[in-house]
Amino acid sequence: MNIKPELIWEAFKSAVSYIPITLLITLVVVVIGLLFGIIVAAIRTYRVPVLSHAADGFVIIFKAMPINLILVVSSLLFVTHFNSIASFLHLTVTVRDVSRIYVGIFALSFPAIAQMSEFIRGSLLSVDRGQYEAGYTVGLTFLQTFRRIILPQMMLVFVPSLTGIVIALMKATSLVILIGVVDVMNGALKYANLYFSYFEAYLAAALVYWGLSLVIEFLGKSVEKSIGRYRGDPA
Amino acid sequence: MIEIKNIHKSYGKNKILNGVDVHVDEGEVVVILGASGSGKTTLLRSISFLESADQGTLTIGERTVELNKAKKRDIVAFRKKTAFVFQNHNLFNNRTALENVTEGLIVGRKMPKAEAVEIAKNALAKVGLADRHDYYPSQLSGGQQQRVGIARAVALSPEVILFDEPTSALDPELIGETLSLIKKIAQEGITMMIVTHEISFAYDVASKVIFMDGGVIVEEGTPDEVLVRPKEERTRQFLKRILKPVEFNI
Numbered sequence: 001m002n003i004k005p006e007l008i009w010e011a012f013k014s015a016v017s018y019i020p021i022t023l024l025i026t027l028v029v030v031v032i033g034l035l036f037g038i039i040v041a042a043i044r045t046y047r048v049p050v051l052s053h054a055a056d057g058f059v060i061i062f063k064a065m066p067i068n069l070i071l072v073v074s075s076l077l078f079v080t081h082f083n084s085i086a087s088f089l090h091l092t093v094t095v096r097d098v099s100r101i102y103v104g105i106f107a108l109s110f111p112a113i114a115q116m117s118e119f120i121r122g123s124l125l126s127v128d129r130g131q132y133e134a135g136y137t138v139g140l141t142f143l144q145t146f147r148r149i150i151l152p153q154m155m156l157v158f159v160p161s162l163t164g165i166v167i168a169l170m171k172a173t174s175l176v177i178l179i180g181v182v183d184v185m186n187g188a189l190k191y192a193n194l195y196f197s198y199f200e201a202y203l204a205a206a207l208v209y210w211g212l213s214l215v216i217e218f219l220g221k222s223v224e225k226s227i228g229r230y231r232g233d234p235a
Numbered sequence: 236m237i238e239i240k241n242i243h244k245s246y247g248k249n250k251i252l253n254g255v256d257v258h259v260d261e262g263e264v265v266v267i268l269g270a271s272g273s274g275k276t277t278l279l280r281s282i283s284f285l286e287s288a289d290q291g292t293l294t295i296g297e298r299t300v301e302l303n304k305a306k307k308r309d310i311v312a313f314r315k316k317t318a319f320v321f322q323n324h325n326l327f328n329n330r331t332a333l334e335n336v337t338e339g340l341i342v343g344r345k346m347p348k349a350e351a352v353e354i355a356k357n358a359l360a361k362v363g364l365a366d367r368h369d370y371y372p373s374q375l376s377g378g379q380q381q382r383v384g385i386a387r388a389v390a391l392s393p394e395v396i397l398f399d400e401p402t403s404a405l406d407p408e409l410i411g412e413t414l415s416l417i418k419k420i421a422q423e424g425i426t427m428m429i430v431t432h433e434i435s436f437a438y439d440v441a442s443k444v445i446f447m448d449g450g451v452i453v454e455e456g457t458p459d460e461v462l463v464r465p466k467e468e469r470t471r472q473f474l475k476r477i478l479k480p481v482e483f484n485i
Contacts, residue, residue, distance in 0.1 A: 130325035133285050137319035138391065139343025141311060148342065152329045230329045230371040 007197040011188040011204035018187035019208065025104055025183070026170045032109045033165075037116030044117065045124045055117070062114035067107075068175050074107035075100070075179040104176040112169060119165065123158035124150070156228050163220030167213050174205075184208050236261055237282070237395050237426070242291030242302065244277055251277045252288065253450035259395065259443075262424045266437040266458075269447035270473060275430045278447070279397045282428070283319050284310045295394055315343065318388035322400040324380045326372040332359060332383045333368040336390045344391070358390035359383070362416055378409035382416060389420060396420075398429040414440075434477055438462050446470045 042048075043055045062070070082095040127150050135145030174185035182190075185205050192201035237259040244252040252274045259265050267275045280286040281302060282293060288302040295316045300309050326335050336355035340346040346354075359365055362382040372380055381401060388396045401417065402410040414436045421427055421440050431437060437444055437458065444461040446454045446469075454467045465471050 128325075130321060130323060131327065133319075134321065134325035134327060135338075136285065136314060137283050137317070138339025138387065139311065139315040140339065141307075144342055148338070149327050149329065230331075230373065 003203075004197060004200060007191065007195055007200040008204050010191050011197070011201040012207060014190050015184045015188035015204050015208045018182060018184045019212070021101065021181070021187075022170060022173050022183045022212070025101060025108065025173045025176065025181075026166065028105050029108045029112045029169055029173075030166055032105070033112030033116040033169075036109075036113040037120050040113060040117035041120035041124060045121050059114045059117060062110045063118070065111070067111055067172050068178055070110060071104065071107045071175055071178050075103050078103050078106075100176075100179050100181045103179055104173070104181050107179075108169065108172065111172075112165070115165060116162075119161040120154075120158060123154040123161070126157045127153045152227060156224070159220060159224050159227065163217060166216050166220075170212060170216070171209065184212075236294070236296065237428075238292075238294040239278070239282065240292045240294075242278065242281060242288050242293075244274075244281060244286060244288045250450050252281070252291075255291075255447070255450070255452055257428075257445065257452075259426060259428060261394075261426055263442045264421045264427045264429065264440055265443045265445060266441040267428065267430045267445045267447060268432070268434070268437060268461075268473070273447040274450040275447050276399055279319075279399050279428060279430050282395075282397060283314060283317055285319075315391075316394045318391045318393040318396045320381075320384050320388050320396065320398045320401050323404045324372075324377075324384040326380055326383055326387070328372055331369050331371055332364060332375065332386075335372070335383055336387045339387065339391055354390050355386070358386040361389065361420075362386045376409070377405055378412055381405060381409075381413050385413075385416060385420070389425070395426040395428060398427065398431070400430050400432065403432060432477070434462060434474070446473065448473070 040055045040058065043051045044059075078098075079095060082098065086093050086095075131149050131153065132142075132145055135149050136142075140148070173183055176183055177186040188201045188205035188208070189198070190201075192198045237257070239255065239257045242252050242255045243250075251272075255274070255278055257265070257278070267278065269275045277286055281288040281291075284302075284305065291302045293300055293302055293313065295313060298313070298316075300313060305313070326332075327338060330338060333352065333355050336358055337348070337351040340351035340354060341348055356365070356368070359368060362385055364379060364382055364386065367375060367379065367383075372383070375383065381404075385401070398417065402413050405413060410433070414433060417427075417429070418436070418440050429437075429440070441458045443455060444458050445452055446461055446465075446467075448469050454461055454465060454470045460466075461470065462474065465474060
């Protein structure tokens with residue numbers, strides 16, 4: 001095979017220019033996933049009546065569906081129903097005014113929430129009951145105990161999985177081409193379609209994803225280190 | 236003064252507490268003995284609302300509450316009158332020894348930080364850990380962890396300290412130091428309720444001994460009355476089994 005370095009470079013430059021899109025989708029989905037994931041996990045862990053069954057159902061449904069399926073279905077629903085929902089809410093926007101990026105963010109959020117809540121629940125359960133009891137007996141309320149004692153300990157278990165989830169999500173964003181959004185992967189492929197240089201394009205995309213993963217890994221490790229002081233060696 | 240009246244608790248069909256009354260005067264050290272499953276730990280945990288009793292009243296000082304009807308606010312208020320020393324110490328893993336002691340003072344009791352740190356330092360000095368302020372629980376031995384647990388309870392200066400088998404998770408060599416520490420604190424006149432299996436410790440430290448079996452109090456009285464001249468057959472059986480001399484054949 002004849003690899004042309006200059007085409008790798010072209011594809012690479014094109015891919016790099018779409019990093020903001022990939023990172024934006026990933027970051028927003030991670031934040032939404034975290035916020036709602038914590039709520040879903042708390043409902044399931046502390047078995048809130050009625051809601052916990054709904055939360056169980058939510059997680060089971062969205063864990064089972066392939067992400068590309070969720071993306072395409074959301075996009076179809078968006079195209080067919082958005083205008084009527086908007087006019088029902090007396091909004092003046094129409095389906096043309098809304099960027100498909102938001103559809104991508106919307107669709108990716110569901111599996112993200114489901115997956116995050118599972119990992120958060122596991123991390124919550126890793127903290128011993130005795131830690132709650134100790135908090136109560138020194139006069140703390142549930143919320144105080146949770147925030148000051150439980151949360152920091154559960155984060156130590158959760159952060160390594162979070163790093164993995166963020167990387168997986170970042171890779172999953174490459175599926176947004178299905179709904180017409182161009183990101184790193186599809187940015188790299190732009191030139192491939194012109195010069196038939198697919199190998200170079202995928203290689204360039206891989207390089208960008210490696211770079212991004214390395215950065216995320218590094219950030220995850222630093223967070224782990226700073227919150228895990230209490231596990232260290234004698235002071 | 237602490238008074239518990241007619242406390243009942245069951246898990247499903249399993250009755251753990253079946254109408255127990257306990258009266259503890261200020262400065263008194265009450266030791267609760269009994270076999271596993273006799274309900275002694277559940278009794279202690281009910282006083283801290285770690286278990287929710289099905290029935291019964293609790294009086295600490297001037298305030299009385301029905302155990303099964305206590306509101307969240309009552310529970311927090313009553314918990315501030317007690318302190319708990321756990322079997323496996325349950326120190327906050329993410330807090331240093333000093334922070335373990337100050338946490339309840341600063342956050343629970345809204346004490347200014349400087350004052351809390353002062354009290355915590357004194358409490359740690361009292362348990363012989365003045366040089367371990369900045370150590371995390373994972374950096375302390377089992378005996379040291381339990382001593383931090385005791386300091387954490389003492390620093391709160393509660394109306395009563397509840398000890399739930401404070402030595403049964405410790406190495407045999409460390410039991411002695413922990414028991415003598417508890418004895419030292421008891422001599423300062425702090426009211427205590429202690430669940431333990433250490434009979435000779437109970438004899439030394441208790442002003443009153445309670446023997447429980449099957450969710451009720453079988454016998455109570457001074458250490459001499461209960462441990463030396465027990466009236467009830469069940470008490471005698473229990474003591475005989477626990478104190479049976481062991482012959483070593485090494």
